[in-house]
Amino acid sequence: MKGKKTGKAKSTPCPKCGSIDVIPILYGYPGPGMMEAAEQGKIALGGCCVGDRDPRKQCKTCGEEFDRPPARGSKIHP
Numbered sequence: 001m002k003g004k005k006t007g008k009a010k011s012t013p014c015p016k017c018g019s020i021d022v023i024p025i026l027y028g029y030p031g032p033g034m035m036e037a038a039e040q041g042k043i044a045l046g047g048c049c050v051g052d053r054d055p056r057k058q059c060k061t062c063g064e065e066f067d068r069p070p071a072r073g074s075k076i077h078p
């Protein structure tokens with residue numbers, strides 16, 4: 001059956017609007033498959049510059065980016 005999402009990965013609802021229309025944000029240099037998926041709205045491209053606390057999910061409904069990884073301690077790493 002097509003057309004319905006498979007509930008394989010657990011979907012995290014948007015913390016802002018509660019929508020489950022959420023796509024993963026992928027970082028790094030996009031390959032051909034990634035470009036295609038991004039154009040189809042399946043993923044979002046975060047760019048090549050990867051930060052320590054970049055959001056990994058984006059809500060397609062309101063555009064909120066969330067699911068940031070927790071900070072690695074409060075002290076500044078040398």
Ligand SMILES: [Zn+2]
Pocket residue numbers: 014015016017018019059060061062063064
């Ligand atoms: Zn949202």
